[in-house]
Amino acid sequence: xxxxxLVNSKELLKEWMIEKLIWICGISAIxxxxxxxxxxFREGADYLLRGFKVTEFFTSIEWYPTSRTQVRYGxxxxxxxxxxxxLLAMFIAVPFGLGAAVFIxxxxxxxxxxxxxxxxxxLAAIPSVVWGFIGLTIMNSLILNLFSAPIGLNVxxxxxxxxxxxxxxxxxxxxxxxxxxxxxxxxxxxxxxxTRWQMIFRVLVPAAxxxxxxxxxxxxxxxxxxxxxxxxxxxxxxxIPGGVLExxxxxxxxxxAELGEAPVHSDHYQVLxxxxxxxxxxxxxxxxxxxxxxxxxxxx
Amino acid sequence: xxxxxxxxxxxxxxxxxxxxxxxxxxxFLPIVISACLxxxxxxxxxxxxxxxIQNTGSDTMVNxxxxxxxxxxxxxxxxxxxxxxxxxxxxxxxxINGTVDIANCSRKMTPDERERAKTNTGxxxxxxxxxxxxxxxxxxxxxxxxxxxxxxxAEIYGEKGAITKWSDLGVRLPLDAPDEMILVSRQSNSGTYxxxxxxxxxxxxxxxxxxIDMHGSKDVVELVARTPGAIGYSGMGYATGHVKMLSIxxxxxxxxxxxxxxxxxxxxxxVARPLLMYTLGAPNEAGEKYLQWIFSAHGQKLVALSxxxxxxxxxxxxxxxxxxxxxx
Numbered sequence: 354x355x356x357x358x359l360v361n362s363k364e365l366l367k368e369w370m371i372e373k374l375i376w377i378c379g380i381s382a383i384x385x386x387x388x389x390x391x392x393x394f395r396e397g398a399d400y401l402l403r404g405f406k407v408t409e410f411f412t413s414i415e416w417y418p419t420s421r422t423q424v425r426y427g428x429x430x431x432x433x434x435x436x437x438x439x440l441l442a443m444f445i446a447v448p449f450g451l452g453a454a455v456f457i458x459x460x461x462x463x464x465x466x467x468x469x470x471x472x473x474x475x476l477a478a479i480p481s482v483v484w485g486f487i488g489l490t491i492m493n494s495l496i497l498n499l500f501s502a503p504i505g506l507n508v509x510x511x512x513x514x515x516x517x518x519x520x521x522x523x524x525x526x527x528x529x530x531x532x533x534x535x536x537x538x539x540x541x542x543x544x545x546x547x548t549r550w551q552m553i554f555r556v557l558v559p560a561a562x563x564x565x566x567x568x569x570x571x572x573x574x575x576x577x578x579x580x581x582x583x584x585x586x587x588x589x590x591x592x593i594p595g596g597v598l599e600x601x602x603x604x605x606x607x608x609x610a611e612l613g614e615a616p617v618h619s620d621h622y623q624v625l626x627x628x629x630x631x632x633x634x635x636x637x638x639x640x641x642x643x644x645x646x647x648x649x650x651x652x653x
Numbered sequence: 654x655x656x657x658x659x660x661x662x663x664x665x666x667x668x669x670x671x672x673x674x675x676x677x678x679x680x681f682l683p684i685v686i687s688a689c690l691x692x693x694x695x696x697x698x699x700x701x702x703x704x705x706i707q708n709t710g711s712d713t714m715v716n717x718x719x720x721x722x723x724x725x726x727x728x729x730x731x732x733x734x735x736x737x738x739x740x741x742x743x744x745x746x747x748x749i750n751g752t753v754d755i756a757n758c759s760r761k762m763t764p765d766e767r768e769r770a771k772t773n774t775g776x777x778x779x780x781x782x783x784x785x786x787x788x789x790x791x792x793x794x795x796x797x798x799x800x801x802x803x804x805x806x807a808e809i810y811g812e813k814g815a816i817t818k819w820s821d822l823g824v825r826l827p828l829d830a831p832d833e834m835i836l837v838s839r840q841s842n843s844g845t846y847x848x849x850x851x852x853x854x855x856x857x858x859x860x861x862x863x864x865i866d867m868h869g870s871k872d873v874v875e876l877v878a879r880t881p882g883a884i885g886y887s888g889m890g891y892a893t894g895h896v897k898m899l900s901i902x903x904x905x906x907x908x909x910x911x912x913x914x915x916x917x918x919x920x921x922x923x924v925a926r927p928l929l930m931y932t933l934g935a936p937n938e939a940g941e942k943y944l945q946w947i948f949s950a951h952g953q954k955l956v957a958l959s960x961x962x963x964x965x966x967x968x969x970x971x972x973x974x975x976x977x978x979x980x981x
Contacts, residue, residue: 420859421856493879497879501830503830503835505879505880591866614842
């Protein structure tokens, strides 16, 4: 009897400890996010409040952080760089990703589906520096030869690399969204005489609309935040691109290239953190939108 | 009942524990053995206290200084060289404060800095030339151009410069390559970027926007090798067979000098600077031995391996002082 009580109390203690441990794990995510935001903001806040020229930052392309005569922090070219590469990446990744999601969830024979899913997950597991390397070597010479462009490291190169990186995310989340549509929808539409094509585009895609949008937005988040691959593949050149064959420089790549050697707490260092705040806000807005959209599905 | 239940729950865990323990043992066995063997080898003479040489300064030289320090440990195990970067100015400031044994510097100390060091510490700084940093200008091997002047480079790379196309230089690229000049540069806080700016654009001018800013000396050479319309600069030691190095003249119309080790050493190649080390007064015994080793063929080989140009007297192991006084 006493033995059983002892064991029971021990088990209870164990239960309690595990419960607390899991609670801490859950809470820590919130803690870390706010911690990171606080840290990034604190590092940049001093200059943000002191001498930061907002209009120059958003309207000038002149990024001269280490000029001897006149230091200028115009980030317009970097912002357009990030947006141009992301836009092109989404232009490629959205049709491919959603198409693949439709194929996997609706047309694919079950055996092929399993192997396809594994391969797509493998695609998501390739480190970004490897993607960057592919951009720097294979894509570079391919673009040089195919388009006779002056340089192979450009928006097109970065866009294709980013598209390849965000396709797996779009496919797996999009496929989940299509799977979540009840089979009764499919049966009903087929029973009414729809072709499979009509069923997918008139019934399934509208029904899974929110989930598909969330998939796209998460892909955008991935593309905006990606650093190493774009640093290597876009050419890292400060300019407003006139076409997809021109090199650009993105916000993330600028931080990666310059933070390491900017003296701590110098203006340059703080402006790089302000870029960090800007990026944080962009991805925050994108992820929040995705989240709200997903929540929209659940309410239905 | 209870014991049986618990045992059955524990056994797999125990098995896993055992397996991990075995794995760890296998993993660490070689390390442990090698550590034991190293401990037994008669490395440190007498096992005495290590002499520490503090070595601070130029970021351009920090990799080279690190390479020297790592190699020197194998030769003189009793001496440990502690290297840190921060820039030439940081090194000189530390020298003036007397907190460093050897300061690395990729420019000469100004008379003002010498004076401050003297009044602050009572000792005259000594200068030792340990190698050269020479930048080469690279183009694609198919490019017919052979030489370029500093003025032309300034118009190519400088803000609001006049030259943007190869035809502006009278160069026609073969194989229908686009006429647009692709300028390959470095990220704005690299030492190479700063030195090229100073040597080519002067003290006041900035780089043109729209250069392709690569993140490493090697990357510049590799990109130029792949891009027919590109021009780029990097350390001379990074040249490969896939790019062409241009001869450089100080002014358009004057004689151009090929980027060779000989031209760097005799001072005719215009885009080269000395790599210097400074001590306060005569270096102490450990410091002198270290500098002597740096001047030896072994030390100079590391200069070449780090992408810089070694001194001319490779075989001569003697200590050369360029300071005002001779060494004892």
